[in-house]
Amino acid sequence: MLIPMIAALLLSLFPVAGSGDGELVRGITISTHGMGRDWGTDALLGTLEEVRELGAGWISIHPYARIEADGSLRHYEDLDAEAPPEYWVRPIREAHARGLKILIKPHLAYWGSPFRWRGDIVFEEAAARQRFWRDYVRWIEMLAHSCRAADGFVVGTELDRLLGHEREWRGLIRSVRSRTDAALTYAANWTDFERVPFWDALDVIGIQAYFPLAEGPDAASEADLRASWRRWMTRIRRAAEKHDRNVVFTELGYNRSFRAPVQPWSDQTDGPEAWLVAARCYRTAFEAIDAEPRVLGAFLWKWFPGPRPNGRNFQLAVPEIRSVIEAAWKR
Numbered sequence: 001m002l003i004p005m006i007a008a009l010l011l012s013l014f015p016v017a018g019s020g021d022g023e024l025v026r027g028i029t030i031s032t033h034g035m036g037r038d039w040g041t042d043a044l045l046g047t048l049e050e051v052r053e054l055g056a057g058w059i060s061i062h063p064y065a066r067i068e069a070d071g072s073l074r075h076y077e078d079l080d081a082e083a084p085p086e087y088w089v090r091p092i093r094e095a096h097a098r099g100l101k102i103l104i105k106p107h108l109a110y111w112g113s114p115f116r117w118r119g120d121i122v123f124e125e126a127a128a129r130q131r132f133w134r135d136y137v138r139w140i141e142m143l144a145h146s147c148r149a150a151d152g153f154v155v156g157t158e159l160d161r162l163l164g165h166e167r168e169w170r171g172l173i174r175s176v177r178s179r180t181d182a183a184l185t186y187a188a189n190w191t192d193f194e195r196v197p198f199w200d201a202l203d204v205i206g207i208q209a210y211f212p213l214a215e216g217p218d219a220a221s222e223a224d225l226r227a228s229w230r231r232w233m234t235r236i237r238r239a240a241e242k243h244d245r246n247v248v249f250t251e252l253g254y255n256r257s258f259r260a261p262v263q264p265w266s267d268q269t270d271g272p273e274a275w276l277v278a279a280r281c282y283r284t285a286f287e288a289i290d291a292e293p294r295v296l297g298a299f300l301w302k303w304f305p306g307p308r309p310n311g312r313n314f315q316l317a318v319p320e321i322r323s324v325i326e327a328a329w330k331r
Helices: 002-013 043-054 086-097 126-146 166-177 222-243 272-291 319-329
Strands: 025-030 058-061 064-067 101-104 107-109 152-157 183-189 205-208 247-252 295-303
Touching: 025 043, 043 086, 043 295, 043 319, 058 086, 058 295, 064 126, 086 101, 086 126, 126 152, 126 166, 152 166, 166 183, 183 247, 205 222, 222 247, 222 272, 222 295, 272 295, 272 319
Parallel strands: 025 058, 025 295, 058 101, 064 107, 101 152, 152 183, 183 205, 205 247, 247 295
Antiparallel strands: none
């Protein structure tokens, strides 16, 4: 009886069929100062209350390991799966106590390495590739075991140049399934969601939804953005139907920038009047998600716990963006 029960649970979290049935995913990524340690402090508690009042039903956290040039992974402390750090496991307890679900979304910290971002990570030498997969599998297995009470788990984030290692990915997915009953996905960069070869092994298609919506700031009216979203949703629907999986946007965010519709991933920050542009992007994104049954929802990027609630970029905890989120999620 155990396997049917687990299958029913997964379908209730991230339904595989594309009918649009099942829970909508209205998620907020709780980011961190200090490589994760904020998640283990009381600063998290008020943040959870705030996002719940905003209409969120999910949160996400993104534990880190640092990637080195030789393929090895380095952690910020000695890790023990039987005594994991509080900043991994406390968010699960606190979220569940407030009726929120939680997604664990591991990130490789690339700063200080030769890689410009996670999508650049690749190893030409066989020894480095073997070292990477050895360390990466150990880390993900430990994280999955430690966070086994979570509701969703991401096996990898934006590792574009490693997608061809299908055997390694499928082995990792099998191993993670033996350690947690959480629904599983991979967070594909928006450029690469159509070429992931192992969607069939996962419960839902995950996409980092930084889709460019305009060729320039002057071509970013709400009508222009809606038309761009319709084109992207056509491609997303085709991928969902091809693999018989629904889609969750594992990240969706817009900076305070006039170029937010052009390069949503950019750290460029402009003056306060640029909030109007970011708000327009969020508003049309919510409309597009509501109109597409194959897309269950999104995890918005990002919200910092108090007493330092705002990072420099991609701020959600500001009135201009909070009002847009609340209008969409409480409608």
